[in-house]
Amino acid sequence: EPEVTQTPSHQVTQMGQEVILRCVPISNHLYFYWYRQILGQKVEFLVSFYNNEISEKSEIFDDQFSVERPDGSNFTLKIRSTKLEDSAMYFCASSEEASPYEQYFGPGTRLTVT
Amino acid sequence: AQSVAQPEDQVNVAEGNPLTVKCTYSVSGNPYLFWYVQYPNRGLQFLLKYITGDNLVKGSYGFEAEFNKSQTSFHLKKPSALVSDSALYFCAVRESGAGSYQLTFGKGTKLSVIP
Numbered sequence: 749e750p751e752v753t754q755t756p757s758h759q760v761t762q763m764g765q766e767v768i769l770r771c772v773p774i775s776n777h778l779y780f781y782w783y784r785q786i787l788g789q790k791v792e793f794l795v796s797f798y799n800n801e802i803s804e805k806s807e808i809f810d811d812q813f814s815v816e817r818p819d820g821s822n823f824t825l826k827i828r829s830t831k832l833e834d835s836a837m838y839f840c841a842s843s844e845e846a847s848p849y850e851q852y853f854g855p856g857t858r859l860t861v862t
Numbered sequence: 863a864q865s866v867a868q869p870e871d872q873v874n875v876a877e878g879n880p881l882t883v884k885c886t887y888s889v890s891g892n893p894y895l896f897w898y899v900q901y902p903n904r905g906l907q908f909l910l911k912y913i914t915g916d917n918l919v920k921g922s923y924g925f926e927a928e929f930n931k932s933q934t935s936f937h938l939k940k941p942s943a944l945v946s947d948s949a950l951y952f953c954a955v956r957e958s959g960a961g962s963y964q965l966t967f968g969k970g971t972k973l974s975v976i977p
Contacts, residue, residue, distance in 0.1 A: 752905065779963065791906070791952065793964035804962060839905060848894045848913045848958065851965060853906035 750774040752854035754840050760860045761830055769825045769857045771840030780823045781841040781851060782815065784808070791839065797823065830861045864889040866955050868968035875943045876976050883938040883971045885953030892958045895936040896965065897927055900950040909951075912936060913958075923947070943975045 753772045761767050773780050782794040795805040797815050814826045823842075827834055837858050841851040865888045875881045887893055894913055898906040910921025917929045927938045938951060950972050954965040 754905075781963070783965075790969045791954075791965075791967040793966070796963050804964060806964065841906075843963075848911070850896060850908045850911055852908060853898070855903070855905040 752840055752842055752852050754838075754854035754857050756857060757855065758858045758860070760862065763832055763861055764829050767827050767830055767859065769827075769838050769840075769859070771823045771825070771854055772821050773823055773840065773842030774844075774852055775821070777842035777844050777852070779803075779843045779845065779851075780815075780817070781843075782825045783839045783841065783853075784836040785839065785856075786833075786836045794825070827859075830859075832861050835859055835861045864893075864955050864957055864966045866953050866966055866968035868951075868953055868971045870971050871969075872972045872974065874974045874976060877945055878942050881938075881940050881943040881947070881973065881975070883951050883953075883973060885936045885938065885968060886934050887936060887953070887955040888934060889955055889957040893936075894956050894958050895927070895929060896954040897921065897925070897936075897938050898952045898954060898967075900952065900970070902949075906952060909938070943973075945975045945977050948973055948975045 755770045780797040785791045793806050795809045796803045812828045816824050837856045839856045840854040843849045843851045867886045896911045897909040910919050912919045912929045920926045925940050950970045952970045953968045
């Protein structure tokens with residue numbers, strides 16, 4: 749069964765550094781998403797991406813965040829200058845269509861900012 | 863704004879007994895409702911969804927959920943629990959026709975099935 753994959757599984761970085769989290773969505777999916785889960789809190793939506801542009805973003809997704817689909821398979825989330833409060837599990841998801849198709853999630857990248 | 867409440871942080875059930883994990887939601891219009899399960903060190907795995915039609919939805923691994931519009935609930939059920947069902951369960955909602963694709967999740971319910 750096709751899966752969403754994410755790399756790395758764990759990333760440790762120092763405050764102020766840039767990080768790039770990588771995702772490979774399911775191959776025939778058209779919509780891509782990033783969510784995050786701070787330890788002990790809810791899973792929160794960050795951004796959705798379709799047709800090479802952002803279709804929706806949350807208040808969390810400020811200027812420090814960006815997304816890109818650099819080629820036909822990868823989908824990346826960049827945090828330009830990490831803060832301590834960016835420490836979280838970041839989940840990538842993809843869906844075949846937007847509505848009402850379910851989103852399939854990757855295993856997550858645990859980001860630790862020190 | 864849409865929201866989801868999972869009133870129980872943890873549910874314990876004996877193996878072989880029926881299980882229920884509760885979820886209530888709030889949206890302005892009609893809901894699309896989803897249940898996901900998370901095993902340790904794994905991503906969120908889709909279980910089932912309600913879009914429209916029959917209020918009882920069947921999903922993976924013998925799980926089902928009942929949509930109740932008047933009570934704005936979407937409780938997850940299974941007639942006979944297995945130890946392997948022990949995991950973290952998330953209910954999620956999005957509003958149909960709102961032009962928004964983001965899922966809003968509950969905080970999750972930890973299910974422990976006791977042998």
